[in-house]
Amino acid sequence: SAVISQKPSRDICQRGTSLTIQCQVDSQVTMMFWYRQQPGQSLTLIATANQGSEATYESGFVIDKFPISRPNLTFSTLTVSNMSPEDSSIYLCSVDRGGPETQYFGPGTRLLVL
Amino acid sequence: GENVEQHPSTLSVQEGDSAVIKCTYSDSASNYFPWYKQELGKRPQLIIDIRSNVGEKKDQRIAVTLNKTAKHFSLHITETQPEDSAVYFCAASGNNDMRFGAGTRLTVKP
Numbered sequence: 001s002a003v004i005s006q007k008p009s010r011d012i013c014q015r016g017t018s019l020t021i022q023c024q025v026d027s028q029v030t031m032m033f034w035y036r037q038q039p040g041q042s043l044t045l046i047a048t049a050n051q052g053s054e055a056t057y058e059s060g061f062v063i064d065k066f067p068i069s070r071p072n073l074t075f076s077t078l079t080v081s082n083m084s085p086e087d088s089s090i091y092l093c094s095v096d097r098g099g100p101e102t103q104y105f106g107p108g109t110r111l112l113v114l
Numbered sequence: 115g116e117n118v119e120q121h122p123s124t125l126s127v128q129e130g131d132s133a134v135i136k137c138t139y140s141d142s143a144s145n146y147f148p149w150y151k152q153e154l155g156k157r158p159q160l161i162i163d164i165r166s167n168v169g170e171k172k173d174q175r176i177a178v179t180l181n182k183t184a185k186h187f188s189l190h191i192t193e194t195q196p197e198d199s200a201v202y203f204c205a206a207s208g209n210n211d212m213r214f215g216a217g218t219r220l221t222v223k224p
Contacts, residue, residue, distance in 0.1 A: 031210060033212075041216075041217075042214045042215065042216045043158065043214045044214075045212065045213075048210065059115075092157065092158075096210065101145075101146040101148075101210055101212065102146075102160065102163065103148070103160070103212060104160060105150075105157040105158050105159075106157060107156075107157050108157055
């Protein structure tokens with residue numbers, strides 16, 4: 001498995017502001033993924049981030065709202081832009097390691113928007 | 115796209131009993147089926163996975179079965195213990211397009 005860290009672990013933000021979440025991996029990985037998990041719900045894929053190319057967004061998620069950077073093979077950021085209370089959620093990054101398609105999750109960032 | 119359904123949404127068993135969680139998927143191209151355990155306030159942890167070329171896989175008290183024809187797979191936990199209490203998610207993936215089930219909250223009563 002991979003050692004994955006996220007910053008911040010939690011934050012409380014005001015409506016209309018933006019928050020950038022960082023995901024750091026202890027080794028190089030090809031693919032990094034960003035998920036959202038709303039309270040008591042399942043995991044929903046926001047986008048897939050490959051180094052050197054634009055992120056691929058899932059239906060219902062757009063780059064203007066959730067810009068993603070992937071500057072190298074060990075790091076990615078997700079920005080939640082122009083936040084509203086509906087963005088309150090846990091945001092998790094994951095990476096593919098240990099075999100095709102196997103994903104391991106970071107500890108998550110718990111976001112509360114007031 | 116892929117659609118994964120998971121049942122039951124909640125499951126309560128007595129310590130020592132077995133627990134079974136079932137999932138179905140829609141995309142016949144899916145070829146990787148992991149199971150994650152998520153304890154309260156923690157990240158999802160991969161506990162077992164199976165690929166489409168295998169019908170069953172076992173790891174101590176946990177086993178997973180896959181029926182590709184019927185497009186369903188199941189998680190079996192034997193001799194359950196209170197520390198097995200958590201939310202369990204199944205997932206189906208093909209070409210790194212992973213979709214999760216809605217989750218099953220398992221409670222093991224001592």
